[in-house]
Amino acid sequence: MIRRMDHFTVVTDRPEETIAFYARLGLSTGPRPDFGIDGAWLYTGGHPVLHIVETTVMPEPRRGALDHMAFFAEGFAAVAERITAASLTYRVIRTPRPFSQWQMFLFDPNGVEVELDFAAEETPPPDWKAHAGLGAR
Numbered sequence: 001m002i003r004r005m006d007h008f009t010v011v012t013d014r015p016e017e018t019i020a021f022y023a024r025l026g027l028s029t030g031p032r033p034d035f036g037i038d039g040a041w042l043y044t045g046g047h048p049v050l051h052i053v054e055t056t057v058m059p060e061p062r063r064g065a066l067d068h069m070a071f072f073a074e075g076f077a078a079v080a081e082r083i084t085a086a087s088l089t090y091r092v093i094r095t096p097r098p099f100s101q102w103q104m105f106l107f108d109p110n111g112v113e114v115e116l117d118f119a120a121e122e123t124p125p126p127d128w129k130a131h132a133g134l135g136a137r
Contacts, residue, residue, distance in 0.1 A: 007041075008069045009051040010112055013058055015040065017109040022050060024082050025116065026073065044071075068105070068113035076102055076118040080125035092124070092131045104131075 012018045019029065019040055027042035027050060038054035049071070073079060083090055083106060090106040102118040125131075 005049075007049050007051050008066070009053060010108065010110055011053045011055055011059065012110050013055055014109045015052060015054040018052055021088075021108045024086055024088075025071070025079065025114070026075075066112065068115050070115035070117055073104075073116040073118055074122070076104070076122040077125045079116065080104070080128070080131075084125075090131055091133055092128050093133070 010018060015038065019042070022042050023029075027044055029040050030043040030048060032039065032041040032048075032051075040052040041048035042050040042052065050069075080090070083104075088106055090104050093103050093105075095101045095103060100120040102120065102122055102124060104116040104118070106114055106116075108114055
C-alpha cells in the first residue's frame, strides 16, 4: 500500500544550478549515501524528497514521462520574491471553488515543471495577476 510520496529523482548535467534552484524553494541539502556517483539529496521536514543524480551526459533516450512534481509550500509572497530576484519566471493559478488553493508553476534548470501549492488563506504577491493564467509550458 502506498502511504505517501517518498521522493523524486532528477538526473542533471547542471547539478549546481539544480541544487540552487530547489534551495530557493526551501529545500536544503542533507546526508546522502555514497552511491559511487555524484549527486545530492534535498530535504524538507527531515525527509529527503528530491534526489539529484549528476551526469556529464544526459541519458538518450530520456527516461520516463514525468509531467511535473508538486510540493505543498508556505510563504507564497516570499517565495515569489525569491524567484523574481533570481530572474526566474513563474505562472500562478487559483484552483476553482471550493478549494481556491494557490498554485505556482515554474521550471527547474533541466526543464522539469515544478508546482508549488499554497493554502487558500495565503497572501499572494502584489503582482500575482501579472503571472496569472494556465498559459503554455
